[in-house]
Amino acid sequence: MSGKAEVLSLLFLINKATQDALAAYDNGGHDVPLLSSTDEQLVLALSENMQLKKAVRLLEGACDQLCATLAPPALTMVDRSQGHYAQCLRTILRAGVADVLYDHPVGMHARDLAPLVKIEQGKLSRILRCLATRHCFREVAIDKYAHNRLSLMLRKSNPIMHLADVYLTDIATGGNVLYETITDPRCMNSDDLAKAPVMYAVNGPENEGAMFFDWLRANPDREENFNFGMSGIGILFGSLASLEDFPWKSISTVCDIGSGVGAYAIPLVRQYPNITYTLCDMPATVDQGEELWSSECPDIVQSGRVLFSVLNFLEQAPPPGQDVYYMRAILHSWSDDQAICILKKIRQSMGPTSQFFVHDYVMQHLVRDEDESQQLSVAAPEPMLRNFGAGRMRACNQDMTMLIACNAKERTLQEMSALGYQAGLRVVKVWDLAEACVVQYEIASAS
Structure with a gap:
């Protein structure tokens, strides 16, 4: 394909994505808000609309690739530096x-x-x-x-502000020494959380033992900001209610492991009164969760449809026999060995028909000629990069965040499948939610 033909193809995709986005607004009963709008009712409008999120993924990737194609490279690289x-x-x-x-x-x-x-x-x-x-x-x-x-x-009342502050303050501290960390013989080959760039920056290369989460607990103001910011991840990812065609009406129990305060679960619990939802996390976070739900959803708390359980998922198995076990943005914080340990404890609690959902970014390679069975079925159309390019840049940025904060990573589908296999689980489905994915596991021995 010639350069001009590639540009024309990208223009076609941009137009298609724009029309799809406009249709999403129309179907959702909203006019497209002006950038100058301060109507707070529209700020989160259609935030879980899959048609809009998939259109924007395509639009972001195609627009960025078009600009990179046509602009003199010096302009692009100076901007990015x-x-x-x-x-x-x-x-x-x-x-x-x-x-x-x-x-x-x-x-x-x-x-x-x-x-x-x-x-x-x-x-x-x-x-x-x-x-x-x-x-x-x-x-x-x-x-x-x-x-x-x-x-x-x-605004300080918005979790996106606190999530941005995590990236701009805490993660940026480690990002400034990323090169030094990954080239220092004392930590370059380590996946120890205590040797992650953030801890390298805070405590120096000789630091042993302390990890990012220890540092947060030692700095309550940053821990509070972090916990609030994690609700911002929920806004980006959307709720489990976004899983189309999943039989939620037949589900009685959901156990959310490492739940945080669990604000993102509210749409699911409100939509399906048949579900009892258990939030599992460390004591301080569980206390914050109880306060939030008592304030936002007192009726659900009083009905007993939301439960709170203190759980250290590295050391304890979650409540047994739940219909669905769920982890959002948890496994990416841990090394493979630790992730397998976590998965084995969940496998221990699962019943024969239990399902386990991992809600995370799933990384994609850019090449198109490798084994398709090892990749997500969703791929950007040519001439775009297979992984949607800038349309998945938040996934790449989050992968770097996990490297910088925890010496960990976002994983490909092949890597997530391999982790599950070692814990006695197998992948049965991947739900593409545009921003992230939900990987569905079941017990490997199940028919």
């Missing part, structure tokens, strides 16, 4: 700019905003201009800034 946008974003988060601006719907001039957030007027305006250039906030008059639908995500 400058991390100033992230640094500006972290500054705005830490200063609480989004919360101050929320009380000023028509916007604030930088001179009025500056003393409230304790940043010099000129520097604040330049930082906001950098963000607004990529549509986060908007400049409504010279040096006067207001919210838009993207910047609303940055």
Whole structure:
């Protein structure tokens, strides 16, 4: 295929993805909101709509590939080497700019905003201009800034803000020494969590024993931010209610292992009153979960349809005999040996008909000529990269996050299948939820 033909093919895919996205809004009963909109009812509208998420995956990948194809390479590489946008974003988060601006719907001039957030007027305006250039906030008059639908995500009440703070503060600390860590003979070949780049940066290369989760517990403010931020992962991934054609009406019990506060389970429990949902995590997190559910869903708590259980999944088996066991964004934090240990404890609790769902990013290779049975069935159309390119960039970024924080990784389907096999489980289905996947296991000996 010639360069021009590839560009025309990408334009065709961009148009198709755009039409699919517009149809998703129409089918969901929504007009496409303007970027300038601050209607909070629309901020999370269609966040679990699979038609929209799959259209955006295609659109993101095709648009990025088109720009990379047509632009002079120097422009592209300089843009990608400058991390100033992230640094500006972290500054705005830490200063609480989004919360101050929320009380000023028509916007604030930088001179009025500056003393409230304790940043010099000129520097604040330049930082906001950098963000607004990529549509986060908007400049409504010279040096006067207001919210838009993207910047609303940055308020302290929004878990996406706290998730961004995890990436911009905690993970960035380790990212700054990624090269040093993976080339240092003392840790370059290790998958020990204590030798991950974050711990290398915090405690030095001689540190032994402490890992990222230990560090969080020793820093309660960062642990609280992390726990709230994990609810943001739930917004990205969507809930189990997104599994089309799964017989939820015949399911009585779901056990969520490493559940966090479990906010993402609320849509499923509300939609299916036949389900009793058990949240399993460490004591402090379980306490936070009880507070959240008592506040958000007192009727469900009072009915006994949500239960709370303290569980260390590295050392204990979960409650036995549940219809569905579920782990979201957990296995990616652990080495293969530790992941197998976790899976074996779940296998120990499973009944003959129990199902086990792992909700995670599933990595894809870019080549098209390898054994298709070892890859996800979903693939981007040519001439796009097989894994959707920038349409799956969050998966690649999360893979790097796990390397930096935990010396761990997101896994391919082949790797997830191999882990299950060693724990007595087999993969029976993979659900493509656009942003991430749900891998469904059953006991390997089951017919």
